[in-house]
Amino acid sequence: MPIYEYGCLDCGREFEKLVRSDTVLECPECRSRQLERRLSVFATATSSSDAAAAAAGPCGSCGHPGGPGSCALH
Ligand SMILES: [Zn+2]
Numbered sequence: 017m018p019i020y021e022y023g024c025l026d027c028g029r030e031f032e033k034l035v036r037s038d039t040v041l042e043c044p045e046c047r048s049r050q051l052e053r054r055l056s057v058f059a060t061a062t063s064s065s066d067a068a069a070a071a072a073g074p075c076g077s078c079g080h081p082g083g084p085g086s087c088a089l090h
Pocket of ligand 1: 025026027028043045046047
């Protein structure tokens, strides 16, 4: 679940927010919804190539009947 850092455009307060699909984003200080997303904590911890590798999973995990190494991805 991604945690994003936001800055409030109205009062300048910066805060981190764990964002779910139903999360309403507002400033904890002034309740403004004029927010600017600064960065994702996850994005700084892992590069995009690492994320892609994790999504693909280890070799042999795709369930191809030919076994590990026989599918197009592994
Ligand atoms: Zn604010």
